[in-house]
Amino acid sequence: MDKxxxxxxxxxxxxxxxxxxxxxxxxxxxxxxxxxxxVIYKPVAGERPLWDFPDGNLAQRERAAYLxxxxxGLHIVPFTILREGPFGVGSVxxxxxxxxxxxxxAFASADTHELRKMVLLDAIINNxxxxxGHILVDSHGSVFGCDHGVTxxxxxxxxxxxxxxxxxxxxxxxxxxLKKSIEIAESILSDLITKEEIQAxxxxxxxxxxxxxxxxxxxxxxxxxxxxx
Numbered sequence: 001m002d003k004x005x006x007x008x009x010x011x012x013x014x015x016x017x018x019x020x021x022x023x024x025x026x027x028x029x030x031x032x033x034x035x036x037x038x039v040i041y042k043p044v045a046g047e048r049p050l051w052d053f054p055d056g057n058l059a060q061r062e063r064a065a066y067l068x069x070x071x072x073g074l075h076i077v078p079f080t081i082l083r084e085g086p087f088g089v090g091s092v093x094x095x096x097x098x099x100x101x102x103x104x105x106a107f108a109s110a111d112t113h114e115l116r117k118m119v120l121l122d123a124i125i126n127n128x129x130x131x132x133g134h135i136l137v138d139s140h141g142s143v144f145g146c147d148h149g150v151t152x153x154x155x156x157x158x159x160x161x162x163x164x165x166x167x168x169x170x171x172x173x174x175x176x177x178l179k180k181s182i183e184i185a186e187s188i189l190s191d192l193i194t195k196e197e198i199q200a201x202x203x204x205x206x207x208x209x210x211x212x213x214x215x216x217x218x219x220x221x222x223x224x225x226x227x228x229x
Contacts, residue, residue: 004079006032007039007092012085014041023047023058023149028085030092038097042149043090050150052157057193058149062091064192065125065148071184072124072177074117076145078136096136096144104132108161114143119162120174123215124181124205125151129225130160152193154200156218159225165214175212178205 010032018025024046030037047058059082066080078094085092108115115135122130128150136144150157170178182205186198208215217223 003035003037003094006030006035006037007079007094008081008083010035010037012039012041012092014086024087026087027095028092038095040093040095040146041085041087041090042093043085043087045088046090047149052153052155053150054194059089059091060192061151062093062148064189065121065127065151066093067188067192068125068181068185069121071188072121072180074121074177076114076118076121076143077148078144078146091149093146096138096146098136098138102137104135104137107137108132108135109164111164112143115162116165118143118145119160119165119214120177121145122160122162123158123208124178124201126153126157126200126204127151128153128157128159130162131225131227132161132229135162152189152197152201154194154196157221158215158218159222161224161228163217163223166216168214169212170208170214175209178209181205 007030010030012028012030014026014028016027024043026041028039028041030039042059044059062080063082066077069077078096080091080093082089083092129147134145134147136146182202185201189198
């Protein structure tokens with residue numbers, strides 16, 4: 001049975017909570033028949049109100065980031081859905097098992113194709129919270145990003161620990177990704193974020209195509225999320 005089907009249809013059994021998370025972030029297991037898949041469950045009811053993001057909308061942004069990442073062929077965000085759970089509707093994301101000894105800070109400083117894809121996605125979705133702890137590498141070396149609740153804002157808010165490509169020219173493939181984001185954003189995201197936020201995404205991608213380069217940190221907004229881990 002496909003693990004995505006288990007996550008979508010299985011019963012969620014909550015086993016613990018991440019106490020350092022600002023919003024309710026629960027470790028759970030999706031169970032369907034004899035199969036079990038570890039997940040992260042973030043109920044909307046446990047979202048802490050943020051002054052610059054609408055209340056009760058962080059879970060939708062988690063789903064939106066996944067859908068766009070997949071549609072653009074970047075495959076950076078683990079499988080993420082919106083569904084009912086023990087504490088109401090929320091985002092449910094596949095758990096990525098990491099080696100506890102892995103040095104994510106050293107890895108985040110590297111020049112790799114997978115990290116560069118993450119940086120491109122973050123620029124498109126206006127990610128304001130790309131911390132070291134939100135960069136995941138599984139046992140096969142695949143790279144994923146998590147925690148996309150504060151994304152897609154209509155105002156420039158890009159904050160990340162990954163600035164090593166700032167000002168570098170986009171490849172032809174990356175320009176194609178930016179163009180595709182303009183073509184598909186509205187059809188994919190219209191039920192998850194506002195029209196204003198979609199228009200801002202189109203504008204961001206258009207400006208990046210015009211400049212031909214990865215963005216630089218803003219002079220009006222902190223470049224790195226704090227704390228960075």
